[in-house]
Structures are given as structure tokens and as C-alpha cells.
Amino acid sequence: NAGVTQTPKFQVLKTGQSMTLQCAQDMNHNSMYWYRQDPGMGLRLIYYSASEGTTDKGEVPNGYNVSRLNKREFSLRLESAAPSQTSVYFCASTQSQGSNTGELFFGEGSRLTVL
Amino acid sequence: GENVEQHPSTLSVQEGDSAVIKCTYSDSASNYFPWYKQELGKGPQLIIDIRSNVGEKKDQRIAVTLNKTAKHFSLHITETQPEDSAVYFCAASDDYKLSFGAGTTVTVRA
Numbered sequence: 001n002a003g004v005t006q007t008p009k010f011q012v013l014k015t016g017q018s019m020t021l022q023c024a025q026d027m028n029h030n031s032m033y034w035y036r037q038d039p040g041m042g043l044r045l046i047y048y049s050a051s052e053g054t055t056d057k058g059e060v061p062n063g064y065n066v067s068r069l070n071k072r073e074f075s076l077r078l079e080s081a082a083p084s085q086t087s088v089y090f091c092a093s094t095q096s097q098g099s100n101t102g103e104l105f106f107g108e109g110s111r112l113t114v115l
Numbered sequence: 116g117e118n119v120e121q122h123p124s125t126l127s128v129q130e131g132d133s134a135v136i137k138c139t140y141s142d143s144a145s146n147y148f149p150w151y152k153q154e155l156g157k158g159p160q161l162i163i164d165i166r167s168n169v170g171e172k173k174d175q176r177i178a179v180t181l182n183k184t185a186k187h188f189s190l191h192i193t194e195t196q197p198e199d200s201a202v203y204f205c206a207a208s209d210d211y212k213l214s215f216g217a218g219t220t221v222t223v224r225a
């Protein structure tokens with residue numbers, strides 16, 4: 001099993017450009033998440049989807065949009081990238097539906113640089 | 116909201132020695148406390164977790180303790196090995212929201 005797959009692994013954007021980070025999981029999990037990781041700040045939740053067809057804001061949603069395309073796929077879109085969005089982005093999934101008390105399975109991350 | 120503080124931010128230990136990482140949380144409703152290990156270039160991976168009805172849990176060289184009264188929990192790694200070098204994150208959840216600490220970079224010196 002591949003687990004959680006994120007694409008692309010690396011991306012450089014100019015300020016104002018848009019892009020979409022793709023995430024797919026093959027574990028039939030209900031809930032999916034997007035986190036960003038910045039030095040000294042741990043992992044901060046951007047958006048999550050407790051089940052297919054639902055999405056909710058996390059701790060730092062400004063400047064991002066998400067789409068739960070189906071049960072497997074959860075994409076993160078930056079409409080107009082800003083240097084403050086330079087970060088490493090992680091997609092994660094868990095079997096639990098709407099509950100954060102189960103193991104999270106993470107992808108390998110997408111490193112985004114905005115110039 | 117929940118605030119999770121993690122200390123120290125960096126930890127260097129001699130191979131074979133023990134490593135201890137401490138976390139505090141603010142929300143008394145938190146009832147699930149996982150620990151994740153992140154190796155270089157990889158995503159975090161769960162290594163151990165504890166729920167609020169348990170005071171201590173062990174898995175081989177790793178143990179976690181929880182003090183609900185003081186709102187703190189700790190990760191203990193005994194007999195450290197080079198493969199224990201990584202970033203470790205603690206987290207706390209109240210069923211609906213999982214909050215992570217800032218991480219501890221552990222280096223095991225040969």
C-alpha cells in the first residue's frame with residue numbers, strides 16, 4: 001500500500017501565482033487533513049475534512065481553499081501565493097470520522113517556496 | 116483553545132543514555148496524547164499514544180507518562196540508538212481538535 005501520497009514534492013512559485021497540492025490515500029480513511037510545518041511552530045492545521053462532502057477550517061485557513069474530491073482525494077489550493085505561505089505542507093488521514101483520537105497517517109510532505 | 120508547550124527544543128544525548136521530552140497542555144478536556152516521530156525528509160509517524168484514563172504506557176524502549184492534575188505528559192526513550200535521532204512532536208486532543216507542540220530535535224551521539 002502507498003498510504004498517503006502527495007504531489008508535488010517541491011514547488012517554487014512567484015508571489016501572486018496559484019497552485020494546487022494534491023493528496024490521495026488508499027486506506028479507505030474517512031477523515032483527511034492539511035497541515036503546514038514551519039520552524040519552531042510545530043504542525044498547524046489549515047483545513048480538514050471529517051468525511052466525504054464536508055470540509056472545515058482549521059487554525060490557519062486564510063489564503064487557502066480545499067476540495068474533498070471523493071473519499072480518496074483532498075486537495076489544497078493557494079489562489080494567490082504569498083511569501084508567508086512558504087512552508088512544508090503535509091496531508092494526513094485517519095479512519096476516525098470527525099474525531100481526533102486516532103492515529104494520523106502522514107504523507108511525505110510538499111515543500112513550497114514563494115518568492 | 117488548546118495550547119501545547121514542548122521542551123526542550125533540542126536535545127543531544129550519548130548513545131545508550133536516556134532522553135526525556137516534556138509537554139504541558141492547557142485544556143483540561145484533552146483526553147488523548149499521541150507522540151509522533153519525524154525523520155529527515157519524511158512525514159511524522161505515530162510512535163506511542165496515551166489516553167487520559169491511563170497514567171503510563173510502555174512499548175519496548177519508549178514510555179509515556181501522563182499527569183492529568185498537573186496537565187503534563189512526557190516521553191522517555193531508554194538506551195538511545197542512532198536511529199532515534201529525529202524530531203519528536205507531542206500533541207493533545209479533546210476528541211475534536213488535535214494540537215501539536217513545536218517539536219524537539221533529538222540527536223544521538225555515537
